């Protein structure tokens with residue numbers, strides 16, 4: 001069949017340009033990305049084969065292979081996994097389906113134009129560019145793939161400059177091989193010589209050691225390296241090759257397994273370095289930046305499972321978009337079962353990434369069954385509590401990291417106040433709020449309560465669009481005058497949850513923009529009462545006249561005790577919706 005030429009989707013083209021002109025300083029990560037994709041493909045195939053025994057796929061020796069050719073300046077990463085059909089190649093490799101891409105590219109371009117390399121690297125890291133990162137080190141990439149169970153293969157090739165070609169091939173092995181023609185300037189530089197076995201080993205060890213499939217490379221003499229901590233299977237572990245005699249005989253290399261393949265979640269804490277945890281996070285989240293926090297949980301007894309959860313250090317672009325995939329990866333006895341297992345995490349913790357490995361579930365579990373499975377429900381409960389208590393611990397133990405967490409995910413976490421009544425107190429305890437007490441530092445409700453004035457019965461708050469808008473509101477005047485702290489709630493979700501949380505620590509939450517506010521002591525009250533009576537008489541005529549004139553727009557005009565500077569303000573009844581909530585309802589079309 002003839003070679004077809006296709007154009008990359010616009011976003012893909014822009015991203016490729018960035019990669020070709022290498023705006024990411026740590027180019028080594030391209031190999032991590034290729035291995036990560038190969039590993040995913042092997043996971044997928046094992047699962048498909050498990051579910052469909054008519055698939056006709058070979059699953060006898062699933063592995064990843066790396067081949068380097070110094071003379072040809074090529075590097076190949078091969079897997080015998082699920083592969084891709086012709087259409088999948090066009091779809092998956094020619095376009096970027098990630099939501100939020102347009103916004104990401106805009107920010108990236110702005111940062112690049114401004115010459116801000118830290119910002120560009122940060123953005124790339126947050127987005128993770130996967131397969132395209134090959135173009136940081138290669139001037140041409142060829143991918144040959146055959147979908148497991150299909151007979152025809154597909155060959156894809158591109159220099160990354162706008163177009164790619166596709167042709168059908170007859171003799172492609174099952175799975176995918178990605179071959180990079182390395183940029184000549186890199187091969188000359190020892191530091192970036194990706195055909196060097198030492199370089200490759202180092203990268204695999206650093207970034208991909210935990211990958212559960214063997215990563216094999218033909219090396220001149222496997223015994224030379226001595227640091228592949230555990231050979232995956234005996235055919236690789238040819239341990240008799242200790243004789244260094246064949247070192248010179250470079251040609252037929254022996255396959256050596258480069259990674260230890262140990263599941264990090266099954267190892268004890270002191271055996272695993274933070275870096276190793278971080279690399280696992282990057283593999284499962286497709287994020288290039290380190291996580292903020294690693295959470296480990298080992299449940300023993302009748303229902304045994306291990307969990308390794310991560311709080312990312314930034315919110316993904318599409319966190320608030322419909323269709324955002326939540327949930328962690330589910331494994332059963334080390335076998336990958338599914339991504340985004342939503343039954344394990346509540347919606348308001350949808351940003352949590354990680355792995356849960358259960359001992360006693362069937363390998364055939366489906367999403368539908370999981371939702372009702374009692375064990376899964378118990379895990380869901382326990383994991384939720386563990387995440388919340390971790391956030392609470394960060395608050396006191398690592399205030400800086402907590403501040404980052406709250407900035408990125410506070411809005412999401414507060415959604416839990418509306419849905420998870422069992423954990424409402426834990427969510428409140430892990431939350432913080434902007435307040436008039438301190439311009440820069442948010443406060444916890446606990447701290448607010450500790451600062452409450454003698455005789456102050458309630459926790460006061462006001463909702464609004466911005467801090468400034470709230471602070472300029474006439475409702476604030478009396479509180480400012482009396483030095484009473486007010487929480488300034490500006491997230492859209494605040495409008496909703498404040499109405500459903502009756503109290504914290506026995507103190508009711510009161511909006512300062514609703515109903516009567518009572519800020520006076522007994523003495524002040526008596527004094528004020530006499531004053532008010534006098535004023536009431538004095539202004540009776542005016543009030544009747546104003547009520548009459550404004551009757552279309554307001555229920556009542558009354559004298560106020562809450563203003564010190566402004567002449568008038570509008571107040572809603574305690575049970576009325578606030579103006580901001582009215583806006584939300586209107587936006588929702590109600």
Ligand code: ADP
Pocket residue numbers: 033037038041079081082083084092093129130131132175176286
């Ligand atoms: P991501 O891994 O974040 O989805 P990538 O750019 O790394 O993004 O890969 C894009 C898609 O291409 C993958 O989601 C996968 O569907 C497909 N793909 C990439 N490499 C392979 C491979 N080795 N085998 C099968 N599919 C692959």
Ligand code: MG
Pocket residue numbers: 033036037130131286
């Ligand atoms: Mg990938």
